[in-house]
Amino acid sequence: MCYEIRTSLFAIDRITARSSAYAMISGVNYGEIRVARRIGTAFFGVIARPLHKQRSAPYVENAFANFRQSNEVTMALELPALPFDPKALEPHMSANTLSFHHGKHHAAYVNNYNNLTKDSPLATKSLEDVIKESANDSSKAGLFNNGAQVWNHSFFWNCLKPAGGGKPTGQLLSKIHADFGSFEKFVEDFKAAGATQFGSGWAWLVLDKGALKVTKTGNADTPMVHGQTALFTVDVWEHAYYLDYQNRRPDFIAAVLEHLANWDFVADTLAKASRA
Numbered sequence: 001m002c003y004e005i006r007t008s009l010f011a012i013d014r015i016t017a018r019s020s021a022y023a024m025i026s027g028v029n030y031g032e033i034r035v036a037r038r039i040g041t042a043f044f045g046v047i048a049r050p051l052h053k054q055r056s057a058p059y060v061e062n063a064f065a066n067f068r069q070s071n072e073v074t075m076a077l078e079l080p081a082l083p084f085d086p087k088a089l090e091p092h093m094s095a096n097t098l099s100f101h102h103g104k105h106h107a108a109y110v111n112n113y114n115n116l117t118k119d120s121p122l123a124t125k126s127l128e129d130v131i132k133e134s135a136n137d138s139s140k141a142g143l144f145n146n147g148a149q150v151w152n153h154s155f156f157w158n159c160l161k162p163a164g165g166g167k168p169t170g171q172l173l174s175k176i177h178a179d180f181g182s183f184e185k186f187v188e189d190f191k192a193a194g195a196t197q198f199g200s201g202w203a204w205l206v207l208d209k210g211a212l213k214v215t216k217t218g219n220a221d222t223p224m225v226h227g228q229t230a231l232f233t234v235d236v237w238e239h240a241y242y243l244d245y246q247n248r249r250p251d252f253i254a255a256v257l258e259h260l261a262n263w264d265f266v267a268d269t270l271a272k273a274s275r276a
């Protein structure tokens with residue numbers, strides 16, 4: 001993987017620095033990673049973009065792991081851009097659904113998270129650390145719910161692509177065969193998990209202690225707080241499918257598996273998790 005890396009020195013006053021930095025710097029923009037360090041009244045910024053058409057967070061985050069030091073200024077999260085054209089998933093997921101799901105719901109979680117972490121030590125921590133530290137703490141339920149929903153949705157968009165779905169290949173398919181017996185059994189289990197999640201939540205394919213498993217979580221709950229690595233997910237909150245499928249949640253899950261699943265992303269995520 002190759003990266004375009006730019007460095008710049010931004011001399012800006014304190015008031016402008018705050019708003020400009022928030023606009024410039026993001027830890028969770030899946031198209032690029034921007035980090036910065038305050039030097040006096042200036043910010044020394046580093047911006048990296050993968051020289052690859054596919055926007056995938058793990059590649060970029062790996063490249064910048066070394067920049068994440070305690071004295072870095074980690075600014076407000078930005079709503080990550082969708083890694084596909086909003087109309088590109090039609091007719092299986094409409095642009096209208098995405099305008100609300102991404103443009104309203106996901107955006108609201110980002111805004112809520114930024115408001116909850118603004119001007120606090122939490123603003124310097126990674127989203128993943130905040131999620132793990134706030135899990136199972138009822139006094140931080142709002143922080144956990146919004147942070148985990150930011151992460152879950154960002155991950156979900158990467159699990160989708162136009163003309164996706166069907167059966168994966170290579171190491172991912174071999175691993176599915178080894179741990180589920182067949183791809184068809186995995187699909188059966190995944191559909192059942194999503195369909196039987198009572199109320200809002202998520203269906204997942206995870207790596208748990210070296211084995212693939214299908215799980216489901218309620219509301220904002222997310223595999224990372226259960227010691228699992230998320231590999232694939234389908235959002236089964238009603239806002240994910242109601243405009244297109246009304247009450248037919250099983251049809252929505254089937255459409256994602258058959259037409260939208262980005263198995264390349266899942267395979268890359270599995271490969272990374274297996275090396276960790």
Ligand SMILES: [Fe+2]
Pocket residue numbers: 101105153235237239240
């Ligand atoms: Fe959602």
